[in-house]
Amino acid sequence: MAEFLQQFVNGLAVGGIYALIALGYTMVYGVLKLINFAHGDLFTIGAYLGLTLLTSFGLADRVGPGVAVLLLVVMVMGFVAVIGIILERVAYRPLRNSPRLSAVVSALGASIFFQNAVMLIYGARFRVYPQNLLPKISLNLLGIYIPLVKILVLVVCVIMMVGLYLFIQRTTIGTAIRAAAIDQEAARLVGINVDGVITLVFIIGPALGGLAGLMVGILYGQIKFTMGWIYGLKAFTAAILGGIGNIPGAMLGGLILGVVEALGSAYISIAWKDAIAFCVLILILVVKPTGLLGERVAEKV
Amino acid sequence: MLLQVVDLKVSYGNIEALHGINLEIKKGEIVTILGANGAGKSTTLMTISGLLKPTHGAIYFDKIPLHKMPAHEIVKLGISQVPEGRRIFGTLTVKENLTLGAFTCKDRTKLRKNEEWIYELFPILAERRDQLAGTLSGGEQQMLAIARSLMSDPSILLLDEPSLGLAPLLVKSIFQALKEINRQGVTILLVEQNARAALRLAHRGYVMELGRIVIADTAENLLANPEVRQAYLGG
Ligand SMILES: Nc1ncnc2c1ncn2[C@@H]1O[C@H](COP(=O)(O)OP(=O)(O)OP(=O)(O)O)[C@@H](O)[C@H]1O
Ligand SMILES: [Mg+2]
Secondary structure (H helix, E strand, O other), X not given: OHHHHHHHHHHHHHHHHHHHHHHHHHHHHHHXXXXXXXXXXXXXXXXXXXXXXXHOOOHHHHXXXXXXXXXXXXXXXXXXXXXXXXXHHHHHHHHOOOOHHHHHHHHHHHHHHHHHHHHHHHOOOOEEOOOOOOOOOXXXXXXXXXXXXXXXXXHHHHHHHHHHHHHHHHOHHHHHHHHHHHOHHHHHHOOOOHHHHHHHHHHHHHHHHHHHXXXXXXXXXXXXXOHHHHHHHHHHHHHHHHOOOOHHHHHHHHHHHHHHHHHHHHHOOHHHHHHHHHHHHHHHHHHOOOOOOOOOOOOOO | OOEEEEEEEEEEOOEEEEEEEEEEEOOOOEEEEEEOOOOOHHHHHHHHOOOOOOOEEXXXXXXXXXXXXXXXXXXXXXXXXXXXXXXXXXXXXXXXXXXXXXXXXXXXXXXXXXXXXXXXXXXXXXHOOOOEHHHOOHHHHHHHHHHHHXXXXXXXXEEEOOOOOOOHHHHHHHHHHHHHHHHOOOEEEEEEXXXXXXXXXXXXXXXXXXXXXXXXXXXXXXXXXXHHHHHHOOO
């Protein structure tokens, strides 16, 4: 039982990270019907930016670990959001009225550009996060020991998801984002600035993706310029799992994927970890092609 | 003149759909545009609302040029459209649809008053407030579409075939609502295939054919016009 709980919590932490990345895919898909292939690389940039802030500026030594982590979160999210805005302006907006395939090619190009930029700046080898950032203690919860850092990651993920959920569901701007995802023209006819909504989505998605990168750095201590590929793929899987375009779906999909992966590698085989994730995807898509929460109501005409 | 369309030309790609049309609507009027499928009625409304941009000509609202303005700014000026096919947000609730209708309106007391008026006009919407809009019946969806566009407190309402696909009784109640809306001071530009009902409601009308205005007259004269009777009123 303890082993199970341990793996379950591990799964939740990783799943939370998948979920944060998945939100970026799903929100962009919602309003633009475009898979932002560069999203995984924004995640990578978040991880490397965190590294730079920690090592070059010695953030942790100057202000102490607690404030340092908070500052890191804010700065990484802000900076990656700016890159997100630029990405949309440069790579996607000029192609808004072009055939869908042009935007897809542009997305792939942006991904390659970001990945190579990170490699040229930071090098192709693994980089390590400072190990002394957070105190290496574990908390005893329900009879299992969970490292503080894992709890922190989980808490941050939950705060972000709940915050985003409330923003999207309860505020007028959030409702406008959902409306723009349903019907852009109708949204413009009620006075919503759809370009503004798209910019907002390219702030929120990349900010959360960058944050996820930072948390992977803090959690595992190792980062590499290609890390965005596999995390991006998993998060994309999570978004499809939950129903692409659906925001709560991306959260749910991420958490499920993380937990299934963790339990699968503990009880079946760690070598099959990735395969298990994709088996889950295939299984769910066979049973429910729209994903878990996709398209709850068909529109009557 | 509240709304003035001057020599408007609009194209889809290389194909010109409007070949220079002129319209004038005075404050407080109900004006209808009649025309067969493909005449260019929806194109006209979409261009007034700013979703399409003209290649030539101009649109003025209270002397303010609209033809270069983005759609969301046009709504802010007080021009609201009920688009063809309703286009309500099906996976949002009725209440959320109405909230978005008032997206440009920041005055809270005005908003509340508007909401009250709308629930008075369409009581069924009050009952269905928390239901997803996509689960409403066709008639209720049309009411919601009209209600949503009224939430922005418009001075002119553009309606694109609000009677489409509705049973005669429902059409009657929609047209009654339009009359009431107009009585409250909202100017109306109504595109309709149901020419008889539209002409009975309207003060004036335009007949459109293949991207041109071919007749402009009072509703009374149009109802009596043999050509119009032949083509749009079934003889
Ligand atoms: N998105 C589009 N792309 C290309 N051509 C279009 C488009 N929309 C309309 N058209 C063309 O423009 C012309 C006018 O169409 P419009 O929709 O304005 O007509 P309408 O009078 O509203 O017709 P209906 O009564 O069927 O709604 C038609 O010839 C139509 O084929
Ligand atoms: Mg039409």
